[in-house]
Amino acid sequence: MEQDQAPSEKPGHPPAQATLHEVRTAENSAAHLLPTLQTMKESNPHLTLLDVGAGSGTISVSFAKLIPDGHVTGVDLNPNILPRARAVAERDGVKNIEFQQGSVYKLPFADETFDVTFCHQVLIHIGTPWDALREMLRVTKRGGIVAAREGDYETECVWPELPELRKFHKLMAGLMSAGGGTPTAGRQLLSWALKAGVERSQITLSYSTSSYSTPSDRNICSQGLCDQLRGGSRLREKALKFGLGAEDDFEEMAKAWEEWAKRDDASLAMLHGEILVQK
Amino acid sequence: MEQDQAPSEKPGHPPAQATLHEVRTAENSAAHLLPTLQTMKESNPHLTLLDVGAGSGTISVSFAKLIPDGHVTGVDLNPNILPRARAVAERDGVKNIEFQQGSVYKLPFADETFDVTFCHQVLIHIGTPWDALREMLRVTKRGGIVAAREGDYETECVWPELPELRKFHKLMAGLMSAGGGTPTAGRQLLSWALKAGVERSQITLSYSTSSYSTPSDRNICSQGLCDQLRGGSRLREKALKFGLGAEDDFEEMAKAWEEWAKRDDASLAMLHGEILVQK
Numbered sequence: 001m002e003q004d005q006a007p008s009e010k011p012g013h014p015p016a017q018a019t020l021h022e023v024r025t026a027e028n029s030a031a032h033l034l035p036t037l038q039t040m041k042e043s044n045p046h047l048t049l050l051d052v053g054a055g056s057g058t059i060s061v062s063f064a065k066l067i068p069d070g071h072v073t074g075v076d077l078n079p080n081i082l083p084r085a086r087a088v089a090e091r092d093g094v095k096n097i098e099f100q101q102g103s104v105y106k107l108p109f110a111d112e113t114f115d116v117t118f119c120h121q122v123l124i125h126i127g128t129p130w131d132a133l134r135e136m137l138r139v140t141k142r143g144g145i146v147a148a149r150e151g152d153y154e155t156e157c158v159w160p161e162l163p164e165l166r167k168f169h170k171l172m173a174g175l176m177s178a179g180g181g182t183p184t185a186g187r188q189l190l191s192w193a194l195k196a197g198v199e200r201s202q203i204t205l206s207y208s209t210s211s212y213s214t215p216s217d218r219n220i221c222s223q224g225l226c227d228q229l230r231g232g233s234r235l236r237e238k239a240l241k242f243g244l245g246a247e248d249d250f251e252e253m254a255k256a257w258e259e260w261a262k263r264d265d266a267s268l269a270m271l272h273g274e275i276l277v278q279k
Numbered sequence: 280m281e282q283d284q285a286p287s288e289k290p291g292h293p294p295a296q297a298t299l300h301e302v303r304t305a306e307n308s309a310a311h312l313l314p315t316l317q318t319m320k321e322s323n324p325h326l327t328l329l330d331v332g333a334g335s336g337t338i339s340v341s342f343a344k345l346i347p348d349g350h351v352t353g354v355d356l357n358p359n360i361l362p363r364a365r366a367v368a369e370r371d372g373v374k375n376i377e378f379q380q381g382s383v384y385k386l387p388f389a390d391e392t393f394d395v396t397f398c399h400q401v402l403i404h405i406g407t408p409w410d411a412l413r414e415m416l417r418v419t420k421r422g423g424i425v426a427a428r429e430g431d432y433e434t435e436c437v438w439p440e441l442p443e444l445r446k447f448h449k450l451m452a453g454l455m456s457a458g459g460g461t462p463t464a465g466r467q468l469l470s471w472a473l474k475a476g477v478e479r480s481q482i483t484l485s486y487s488t489s490s491y492s493t494p495s496d497r498n499i500c501s502q503g504l505c506d507q508l509r510g511g512s513r514l515r516e517k518a519l520k521f522g523l524g525a526e527d528d529f530e531e532m533a534k535a536w537e538e539w540a541k542r543d544d545a546s547l548a549m550l551h552g553e554i555l556v557q558k
Contacts, residue, residue, distance in 0.1 A: 190492065
């Protein structure tokens with residue numbers, strides 16, 4: 001995601017919350033785009049793709065593997081995350097990729113540069129997502145595709161319903177709103193594309209899910225959230241600043257996530273909105 | 280669904296709310312089961328499948344098409360829906376199918392009768408869903424599969440957020456609870472299977488979505504809901520009985536659904552929980 005990236009302590013190493021972000025790939029986070037990408041690749045193997053708000057770069061790198069004769073550019077607002085993204089590409093031996101700093105509101109590219117422009121969990125965090133979509137459309141070639149996938153945080157459902165996990169949900173929604181974001185992004189994505197000036201007939205809307213329920217998934221999820229709650233990210237600092245939590249709350253919530261991870265009946269799921277816009 | 284079926288005015292014709300139910304197929308409502316069903320069919324083309332709470336039978340009929348050398352049995356608690364289910368099978372020229380009356384709590388079959396036992400939007404409506412799952416397991420052969428898909432109504436997200444649509448959501452959740460059902464069924468499905476005596480290692484949990492957003496989907500959805508709100512189903516009668524709505528409310532909600540259907544930015548989506556249980 002474009003925001004919420006704490007400066008990494010060691011350049012090239014993931015920040016605390018990256019445990020969770022780095023399970024993201026094109027396959028699990030851009031599945032709605034992949035059939036179209038495959039069709040486009042068949043007529044032009046040299047596709048160029050822009051991943052906006054690339055973060056740790058795991059989605060960008062998996063896109064680069066899918067278009068080995070094409071080229072991927074990842075941008076993120078936070079320059080401190082770029083070394084980590086480059087390290088992920090190097091680890092995976094991916095060469096057809098580059099990362100640079102940039103804002104989704106003012107992308108550092110000429111009009112009609114990319115065949116495909118994508119973002120994931122970016123619009124949910126920003127104040128005027130339709131402006132971001134308009135900017136993404138600007139840098140996309142005619143006949144190209146703008147694709148986005150954004151969570152609908154209000155649909156998040158957790159079982160068992162431990163009281164501290166409810167508190168955590170409210171904290172995260174509160175932080176998102178306090179930062180200018182939109183917890184109901186998923187359901188609003190279509191309306192934002194229309195507001196960016198696109199016709200309804202150019203847009204394909206779909207919905208998908210993300211979830212954690214196997215023992216290993218529960219551990220990844222719990223550890224990622226506990227790392228954030230116990231420090232290592234700006235979550236605590238921001239929660240205190242906005243009056244959304246007290247010091248004692250964070251440890252209680254972390255313990256609840258640890259309890260959740262141990263339970264066989266536990267799961268966490270959320271709905272995501274997805275659009276493909278034909279320019 | 281097993282409950283909420285009003286007697287059909289004309290036998291073999293769909294009741295009002297069936298407009299919505301009859302878009303259901305194995306492909307859109309049992310996708311999590313289909314790869315396993317295909318594998319099972321390859322080693323045994325003569326599979327037997329039980330669809331519990333078959334309703335209008337559209338899911339059962341599409342299962343029967345997928346296992347042409349197998350056989351499908353659909354049961355529903357409401358005998359008045361069975362002529363419609365048989366009419367759907369006849370319309371589609373499907374012969375390897377039969378429908379009969381039966382309760383999910385006391386299925387009219389011997390132990391270990393079916394290779395696959397399935398239900399969709401049944402457990403969400405009943406008081407002790409783990410008993411229903413135990414009964415589904417009983418009639419399933421060793422080595423067979425019990426599969427279920429249940430909505431999580433609390434995750435339903437509608438855009439635009441018209442006040443009357445919020446009221447409608449509350450009404451439906453209230454009716455479900457008043458009738459002994461569980462609006463958060465999707466997230467609880469795994470816990471119900473464990474309560475039915477199954478080990479976690481036998482269960483595969485996944486989540487999927489249903490949604491309406493294209494103009495034709497919006498019309499189907501709006502018409503189905505307006506039919507229910509304006510009569511032709513037991514919704515009004517039950518809402519009045521449980522004190523969940525007044526006569527004036529129903530028409531206002533119906534008008535809101537009509538307005539919703541006309542809007543280009545409109546969508547409706549919901550998360551569903553899905554399990555496969557290996558017996």
